[in-house]
Amino acid sequence: MEKNKCKNCNKEIENEIFVLNLWVCPYCNYHHTIDARDRLQITADSNSFNELGKNISSVDFLNFYDIKSYGERLKETRLKASLDDAIIVGDAQIEGNDVALGIMDFGFMGGSMGSVVGEKIKILSNYSIGKNIPLVIFCTSGGARMQEGTISLMQMAKTVSSIGRVKENRIPYITVITNPTSGGVSASFATIADIIIAEPHALFCFAGPRVIKQTIKKNPPPDFGSAERNLKNGQVDMIVNRGDLKDTLANLLRLFRG
Amino acid sequence: MDLKKLEEIPKNYLKEILGSLSKLEKLKKIPFFTGIHFKDAERALERKIETYKSVERDARRVWKIVELSRNDNRPQCRDYIKGIFEDFVDLSGDRLTGEDKSIIAGLGKINGRTVAAIGHNKGKDIKERMIYNFGMGIPQGYRKSQRIMELADRFGFPIVTFIDTPGAYPAIEAEDDGQAGAIAKSISVMFKVKVPIIVVLVGEGGSGGALALAIGNEVAMLENSTYSVISPEGCAAILWKNPSGTKLAARELRLTSGDLLKLKIIDRVIPEPLGGAQNAPERMVKIVKRYVTGALERYVRISGDELKSAKASKFESMGFFNKE
Ligand SMILES: [Zn+2]
Numbered sequence: 001m002e003k004n005k006c007k008n009c010n011k012e013i014e015n016e017i018f019v020l021n022l023w024v025c026p027y028c029n030y031h032h033t034i035d036a037r038d039r040l041q042i043t044a045d046s047n048s049f050n051e052l053g054k055n056i057s058s059v060d061f062l063n064f065y066d067i068k069s070y071g072e073r074l075k076e077t078r079l080k081a082s083l084d085d086a087i088i089v090g091d092a093q094i095e096g097n098d099v100a101l102g103i104m105d106f107g108f109m110g111g112s113m114g115s116v117v118g119e120k121i122k123i124l125s126n127y128s129i130g131k132n133i134p135l136v137i138f139c140t141s142g143g144a145r146m147q148e149g150t151i152s153l154m155q156m157a158k159t160v161s162s163i164g165r166v167k168e169n170r171i172p173y174i175t176v177i178t179n180p181t182s183g184g185v186s187a188s189f190a191t192i193a194d195i196i197i198a199e200p201h202a203l204f205c206f207a208g209p210r211v212i213k214q215t216i217k218k219n220p221p222p223d224f225g226s227a228e229r230n231l232k233n234g235q236v237d238m239i240v241n242r243g244d245l246k247d248t249l250a251n252l253l254r255l256f257r258g
Numbered sequence: 259m260d261l262k263k264l265e266e267i268p269k270n271y272l273k274e275i276l277g278s279l280s281k282l283e284k285l286k287k288i289p290f291f292t293g294i295h296f297k298d299a300e301r302a303l304e305r306k307i308e309t310y311k312s313v314e315r316d317a318r319r320v321w322k323i324v325e326l327s328r329n330d331n332r333p334q335c336r337d338y339i340k341g342i343f344e345d346f347v348d349l350s351g352d353r354l355t356g357e358d359k360s361i362i363a364g365l366g367k368i369n370g371r372t373v374a375a376i377g378h379n380k381g382k383d384i385k386e387r388m389i390y391n392f393g394m395g396i397p398q399g400y401r402k403s404q405r406i407m408e409l410a411d412r413f414g415f416p417i418v419t420f421i422d423t424p425g426a427y428p429a430i431e432a433e434d435d436g437q438a439g440a441i442a443k444s445i446s447v448m449f450k451v452k453v454p455i456i457v458v459l460v461g462e463g464g465s466g467g468a469l470a471l472a473i474g475n476e477v478a479m480l481e482n483s484t485y486s487v488i489s490p491e492g493c494a495a496i497l498w499k500n501p502s503g504t505k506l507a508a509r510e511l512r513l514t515s516g517d518l519l520k521l522k523i524i525d526r527v528i529p530e531p532l533g534g535a536q537n538a539p540e541r542m543v544k545i546v547k548r549y550v551t552g553a554l555e556r557y558v559r560i561s562g563d564e565l566k567s568a569k570a571s572k573f574e575s576m577g578f579f580n581k582e
Contacts, residue, residue, distance in 0.1 A: 160446050190438070
């Protein structure tokens, strides 16, 4: 029997139980990071998802070279990751409710936001407005994609503007913060939602613990940036277990219908 | 190949070049390879060395700009406000939890017209820097900025912002107070207002903390200022995993005014006095005054709805990607 070790409590979890429990540790409730395909499967009604913006892909337009070229990094990441970039967008149903759905993937270059993430969120926003259906985005990201230079910073502006139009059209916008969500994504589309839901223990901050440690020269408290601390500080609406997310989203979507 | 050339190769690339060289030497030992191939391979290698050397030279050029952008004697937001505005009044507080001195906000007159000014101020000596927190904003500052922008919008006052910050302040309290949400909200408010917004990057344009004040109908940049998603030091630490990559990172990030104009992230480059703004601060302020005055004249004629939608489509069209 294949076994997995919980990243938090180190206890062994049988593979079957792990999958049935949606990659949440049955002993300590630690929510393990999952890729966008798995997230889609446990969120959208079966066969309800139609992908949008499939035809766009990242390009090394700056010839960015650190110890490797961005082009090469993209090639390597595409072979490993579950997606072609750090987000998948499309239309879907959640318990029969139509939504414009975006799901980010931390496995693709740390969920970093470059031109493609920005453009896909714009496409999704326009779709949400065109169909007059709520916008739901699952966030996870280490921040902006440095290999696209200042253009990656501009994606913060681009996504806020696109989603701003969704909000002006009085269409509900809900984000689900998953572990980890930080940097440019936190300081743009993740935090302008009407409702912000977080998974338990998800790290949700602008500057990550490592950056904070450099500034204050000591370790930040263990709960720094956690969903629980954010709830206490009034930065998120609720913390919802992965197993209850679908029901919670469906309920909210029904409530917004008035 | 002339081995002397190897001494001139930037250290970061030496390993790769040495690797290719030893591969070439191995190939030379294979009896049926003819010399002409080696000549080609050697020439290719030499070209590579030349490229690396020019990259290194360029990185040094860019690093000089980074240093200029951080120069203590460059005029700062406070100097521009003094030199450009009349009857300026500072306004304080976010009306929620506090006041952030790193971000200056207020109202004043330009050519008889009331204009709101908002900007980061770093401070010039250590005492000032402590007061202004090195120009690193906290949520209270971004919320104060939102408050003044909304006020300006209601009364039809144009907005001018001056960007000069290493970035938002990375601190536990700032995070607890909602740093991410405050920056996002600031960006969002700047898209909503219908009065003209003129943005001038005057020094360091550091990441989200800079962007929070930089959504402009027109974004101008002083010649030797920078605008970057991450500091070169931060980028080198993450990608090169070594501070030795800092100068190269500065080049790769394309953070100079010239690069950003080409990428259409900014609309205009404002030339600086010879050698940089620090050499003639008063003249620099006058040059910016002329620019701001002219820009306001151009933008106050445009209707609010048009300003708002043009701003949205400008920023929403930014990005480079392949489309099948
Ligand atoms: Zn566990």
